Amino acid sequence: MVIVATEVSEATVAAIAQQNKSALGTLSGAWFSVNAPDAPCPDGDTRALFSASRNHDAELMAAFARGDQSAARALTERHAGRALSVATRMLGETMEAQDVTQEAMLRLFRKAPDWDGERAQVSTWLYRVVSNLCIDRLRGRRSEPLDAAGEPEDETPSVDARLQQMDRAKALHAAIDRLPDRQRLAVTLRHIEELSNPEVAVVMETSVDAVESLLARGGRALRAALGRRRDDLGAME
Structure with a gap:
């Protein structure tokens, strides 16, 4: 109506x-x-x-x-x-x-x-x-420096553990920020906002198959970016 x-x-x-x-x-x-x-x-x-x-x-x-x-x-x-x-x-x-x-x-x-x-x-x-x-x-601002989102709190008493957790969060946010726009949007909606693939497809005005492709490519890029820093960051889930 x-x-x-x-x-x-x-x-x-x-x-x-x-x-x-x-x-x-x-x-x-x-x-x-x-x-x-x-x-x-x-x-x-x-x-x-x-x-x-x-x-x-x-x-x-x-x-x-x-x-x-x-x-x-x-x-x-x-x-x-x-x-x-x-x-x-x-x-x-x-x-x-x-x-x-x-x-x-x-x-x-x-x-x-x-x-x-x-x-x-x-x-x-x-x-x-x-x-x-x-x-x-x-x-309109491709050359601007990356800016990570707020850091998740870590209750681990070890200072080293807290610093490593912060470094991991920064690395993840920076890696997401470097994704192409549509991959970043798909990853954000699916894995941070927790929409389903069909919901992401509706928001992005595309097909579910296209969303799955964007997520797959974005995931590979994130794994590659974080993998290069494995020694610095330690094991990451």
Whole structure:
């Protein structure tokens, strides 16, 4: 069922943008460590987002189109966290990732009057927009230095063990950052965000076979990159 509603004004969208800046700021920080135990995602892991009620998201989109600004806040709380996580893993910079997530959410809000909940899921649509925005930005800054994501905590009392764990995390993140854009996106969605191959295919607008090929090539590249540092890093799973 296509939502029929009045046009959402740019002034309304701009007001929502200002309100959501604080929400995006709250979602930053420790969120970006892939092992962070307290990542503030209201709906649980990524699979929960894909299995969450499509009707509820459609109702929120319809409510926002009718002028209920609290619906925009609810949509942000439901979906911006994982979108921000993907953007950060792709771009390696918190502020830039927040900008991308903000732009993706604004695009979502602008679509509210015409949103068809039977044809699209908010989560899938948002991942796709974030991915495309990130790829566009990456194409514009090929020569910038790599920036690893936050380090996972290690409770091992040994200083040497902690340092080695940090080196492993840096090596993995740096190796992912060096992958071609689409391989990096596939690896991020599949192994960090834990989407299934069919879900990754929907986000990337490609076939499951193509996703499997991207993952295989990305995996080989990561193993080769990390294998060259085996003596420095020790055994890695």
